[in-house]
Amino acid sequence: MARIKISDIRRREIVETAFNVFAEKGYHNTSMADIAAELEVGHGTLYRYFNNKLDIASSVTDLVIERVSQVVIEELPGELQTLDDYRGQLKRIGNRFFELQEESPRLLRILFYESSNIDPSITAKIEAAYNLFASFTEAYLKLGILRGFLKPDIHTLEAAQAINGMLFATSWALSQRREITEESRQAWQDTIITLILDGLAL
Amino acid sequence: MARIKISDIRRREIVETAFNVFAEKGYHNTSMADIAAELEVGHGTLYRYFNNKLDIASSVTDLVIERVSQVVIEELPGELQTLDDYRGQLKRIGNRFFELQEESPRLLRILFYESSNIDPSITAKIEAAYNLFASFTEAYLKLGILRGFLKPDIHTLEAAQAINGMLFATSWALSQRREITEESRQAWQDTIITLILDGLAL
Amino acid sequence: MARIKISDIRRREIVETAFNVFAEKGYHNTSMADIAAELEVGHGTLYRYFNNKLDIASSVTDLVIERVSQVVIEELPGELQTLDDYRGQLKRIGNRFFELQEESPRLLRILFYESSNIDPSITAKIEAAYNLFASFTEAYLKLGILRGFLKPDIHTLEAAQAINGMLFATSWALSQRREITEESRQAWQDTIITLILDGLAL
Amino acid sequence: MARIKISDIRRREIVETAFNVFAEKGYHNTSMADIAAELEVGHGTLYRYFNNKLDIASSVTDLVIERVSQVVIEELPGELQTLDDYRGQLKRIGNRFFELQEESPRLLRILFYESSNIDPSITAKIEAAYNLFASFTEAYLKLGILRGFLKPDIHTLEAAQAINGMLFATSWALSQRREITEESRQAWQDTIITLILDGLAL
DNA sequence: CATGAATGAGATTTCATTCAT
DNA sequence: CATGAATGAAATCTCATTCAT
Numbered sequence: 001m002a003r004i005k006i007s008d009i010r011r012r013e014i015v016e017t018a019f020n021v022f023a024e025k026g027y028h029n030t031s032m033a034d035i036a037a038e039l040e041v042g043h044g045t046l047y048r049y050f051n052n053k054l055d056i057a058s059s060v061t062d063l064v065i066e067r068v069s070q071v072v073i074e075e076l077p078g079e080l081q082t083l084d085d086y087r088g089q090l091k092r093i094g095n096r097f098f099e100l101q102e103e104s105p106r107l108l109r110i111l112f113y114e115s116s117n118i119d120p121s122i123t124a125k126i127e128a129a130y131n132l133f134a135s136f137t138e139a140y141l142k143l144g145i146l147r148g149f150l151k152p153d154i155h156t157l158e159a160a161q162a163i164n165g166m167l168f169a170t171s172w173a174l175s176q177r178r179e180i181t182e183e184s185r186q187a188w189q190d191t192i193i194t195l196i197l198d199g200l201a202l
Numbered sequence: 203m204a205r206i207k208i209s210d211i212r213r214r215e216i217v218e219t220a221f222n223v224f225a226e227k228g229y230h231n232t233s234m235a236d237i238a239a240e241l242e243v244g245h246g247t248l249y250r251y252f253n254n255k256l257d258i259a260s261s262v263t264d265l266v267i268e269r270v271s272q273v274v275i276e277e278l279p280g281e282l283q284t285l286d287d288y289r290g291q292l293k294r295i296g297n298r299f300f301e302l303q304e305e306s307p308r309l310l311r312i313l314f315y316e317s318s319n320i321d322p323s324i325t326a327k328i329e330a331a332y333n334l335f336a337s338f339t340e341a342y343l344k345l346g347i348l349r350g351f352l353k354p355d356i357h358t359l360e361a362a363q364a365i366n367g368m369l370f371a372t373s374w375a376l377s378q379r380r381e382i383t384e385e386s387r388q389a390w391q392d393t394i395i396t397l398i399l400d401g402l403a404l
Numbered sequence: 405m406a407r408i409k410i411s412d413i414r415r416r417e418i419v420e421t422a423f424n425v426f427a428e429k430g431y432h433n434t435s436m437a438d439i440a441a442e443l444e445v446g447h448g449t450l451y452r453y454f455n456n457k458l459d460i461a462s463s464v465t466d467l468v469i470e471r472v473s474q475v476v477i478e479e480l481p482g483e484l485q486t487l488d489d490y491r492g493q494l495k496r497i498g499n500r501f502f503e504l505q506e507e508s509p510r511l512l513r514i515l516f517y518e519s520s521n522i523d524p525s526i527t528a529k530i531e532a533a534y535n536l537f538a539s540f541t542e543a544y545l546k547l548g549i550l551r552g553f554l555k556p557d558i559h560t561l562e563a564a565q566a567i568n569g570m571l572f573a574t575s576w577a578l579s580q581r582r583e584i585t586e587e588s589r590q591a592w593q594d595t596i597i598t599l600i601l602d603g604l605a606l
Numbered sequence: 607m608a609r610i611k612i613s614d615i616r617r618r619e620i621v622e623t624a625f626n627v628f629a630e631k632g633y634h635n636t637s638m639a640d641i642a643a644e645l646e647v648g649h650g651t652l653y654r655y656f657n658n659k660l661d662i663a664s665s666v667t668d669l670v671i672e673r674v675s676q677v678v679i680e681e682l683p684g685e686l687q688t689l690d691d692y693r694g695q696l697k698r699i700g701n702r703f704f705e706l707q708e709e710s711p712r713l714l715r716i717l718f719y720e721s722s723n724i725d726p727s728i729t730a731k732i733e734a735a736y737n738l739f740a741s742f743t744e745a746y747l748k749l750g751i752l753r754g755f756l757k758p759d760i761h762t763l764e765a766a767q768a769i770n771g772m773l774f775a776t777s778w779a780l781s782q783r784r785e786i787t788e789e790s791r792q793a794w795q796d797t798i799i800t801l802i803l804d805g806l807a808l
Numbered sequence: 809c810a811t812g813a814a815t816g817a818g819a820t821t822t823c824a825t826t827c828a829t
Numbered sequence: 830c831a832t833g834a835a836t837g838a839a840a841t842c843t844c845a846t847t848c849a850t
Contacts, residue, residue: 002373114319151403164371196402198400
């Protein structure tokens with residue numbers, strides 16, 4: 001039976017705090033002292049749990065990728081009989097994205113912006129995550145084609161990346177807002193689903 | 203009559219070089235000495251033309267925004283009689299984007315990734331640019347509605363931002379490739395226009 | 405009746421271990437954690453027996469000096485009737501030196517090299533030890549003069565220090581070797597005794 | 607025609623100063639700030655001339671080895687007709703050693719004591735120097751045998767190392783004194799030459 | 809104007825020491 | 830007694846910026 005060690009809790013606390021501070025000020029503008037101060041802890045303490053600053057950033061990246069992945073993973077492509085079922089699932093995935101965004105608004109922001117140029121090892125992680133997300137989205141599209149909901153001749157990978165781009169742009173746009181109203185949320189959702197399925201043309 | 207001053211040429215050289223070095227190594231991993239070395243100039247010289255490193259970064263950001271803006275500005279919404287004209291214009295804009303991407307592949311990358319978290323003043327510029335691009339795209343959409351090409355009830359701002367998100371995602375995806383074939387370029391263009399106008403649904 | 409306290413045993417264990425680790429890595433490259441790890445003991449425990457790291461180093465120095473002193477002390481200048489007796493005793497002292505060297509090869513090394521520049525208090529101890537060893541050697545020389553074995557007009561202190569220098573150089577040279585053969589041992593012994601008593605001149 | 611660059615002078619100044627401070631306090635107890643303060647220079651300046659602290663220590667070691675080597679090198683084994691010539695040369699070498707000692711009393715001290723355990727690269731340099739000195743001394747002994755001044759069956763390498771040990775011990779002993787009188791200098795010289803050539807036995 | 813030597817603020821990191829458990 | 834989590838002083842090193850030449 002796995003016991004949760006106290007040092008694991010500490011590690012998690014540090015990563016969560018570092019996530020917040022990085023999101024606020026960016027990796028390079030954040031000093032170890034900043035993180036320690038936020039935790040109200042001596043800065044030497046951080047080194048009891050992580051080798052160095054990069055090690056923390058790496059864990060922060062893992063955390064972010066894990067969280068974002070949850071959204072996509074939990075809604076697995078299941079039994080979908082009609083295009084409306086498919087549309088419904090798209091809506092659910094969109095909803096989860098918005099929830100995530102409300103819960104921790106800087107999640108995607110830190111993933112795609114703040115984490116650039118920290119270190120090649122982190123860049124590699126992010127590109128891998130990006131490709132992972134694309135392959136998830138692509139799987140949905142392929143299923144849609146298989147079920148006969150979507151046009152059979154689309155470029156699934158390119159479409160998947162473009163769709164993800166929309167989602168991230170949304171996330172970016174929303175992370176700038178102070179508050180997200182139900183109205184704007186609905187507007188976003190409608191817009192994205194319309195673009196994906198129906199297009200804007202009359 | 204405005205004369206081009208020698209010092210303006212110098213400034214431009216520095217900004218161009220800084221752009222390249224920032225794109226290569228990222229702002230925080232680039233030292234003033236790196237830029238000076240690339241220019242084969244004493245690093246003290248940079249301070250004759252710019253107040254400090256941030257000042258240079260600011261000018262680089264301006265340059266990048268200006269260049270990207272050119273793409274959108276030059277293709278002004280003109281006389282479009284049919285949906286096919288509209289579709290054709292979308293294609294032209296897309297083409298210009300690809301050309302820009304081929305010409306200086308790191309342009310958008312530096313704009314949205316490397317420039318994050320240098321300084322609030324730069325972040326503000328980028329958000330402004332992002333909104334500017336959105337308003338350009340939105341203008342196209344409104345024109346499309348006006349002409350009766352597009353659905354009249356779409357959320358134009360959200361759609362504009364989502365569309366731009368697709369373009370930036372494309373740019374990001376392409377900037378990872380070593381080489382862009384005519385085939386993949388066509389695939390991207392088809393995909394984006396399909397998503398914008400027709401959607402993926404059968 | 406003096407009882408041996410458990411805490412004294414502990415202290416001794418720590419000093420022995422510290423000696424080994426210092427000899428291996430040098431004082432400054434050895435952390436308290438290193439010593440504690442070697443002892444399989446919490447590093448806080450060391451502070452139950454010693455005030456601080458310097459305190460340990462001081463005790464290590466005492467230990468080393470004590471051990472080296474044993475070699476000289478045990479062979480007290482006794483009844484020596486002839487120059488050959490004297491020569492024999494020199495040989496015995498030499499042998500004990502080699503044995504010590506084989507037993508703990510880094511003993512002299514730690515004394516004269518690693519212990520330098522830890523702290524003035526330790527430097528003082530080492531200088532005192534050095535002078536003590538010189539006075540021991542000088543006593544032998546004086547006895548040799550008294551017995552009529554040695555030239556009466558030699559500078560006994562200088563000669564004593566020079567002789568000790570030979571011994572330490574030997575120790576240093578041997579501590580570099582992986583293995584000491586019986587042959588090289590004999591070569592060293594012959595050489596030193598020749599230098600002391602007969603000189604190299606024909 | 608080789609010009610002496612100003613930066614070479616600076617480097618030399620730093621090495622000389624570092625030599626003094628290391629000799630005074632030892633490598634590990636000397637901070638970059640200490641060296642800079644002694645030079646009345648910002649500590650950042652040191653990094654314009656050396657990569658890091660080890661780089662400085664390495665140069666200091668080179669300097670010391672070079673200086674000590676001069677003593678041995680300049681008195682090359684030349685034309686020696688009689689044992690008295692040989693004895694005279696030994697005396698001259700001894701004299702040079704004393705002069706070196708008076709000139710910079712901490713030279714040998716820093717070489718054999720302070721430089722231990724800084725870094726394997728430095729240890730290697732010192733061992734190489736030690737062996738170099740031994741081979742020089744051995745060459746003298748071999749010449750002495752060849753000329754028929756010395757016993758033909760001595761172990762030249764061991765004898766060379768033992769003799770050098772005497773010299774270093776002398777140096778060490780003298781570096782402890784505040785002042786070296788002509789008398790004590792003569793005593794040392796007599797003692798060493800006696801030990802080398804004639805031995806102490808009657 | 810151009811230069812690059814000098815500077816020191818500020819960052820990361822180590823580790824001896826303390827002390828609550 | 831033993832422990833090891835926490836601490837922060839102190840060290841090394843980087844680099845944007847200044848300024849005398």
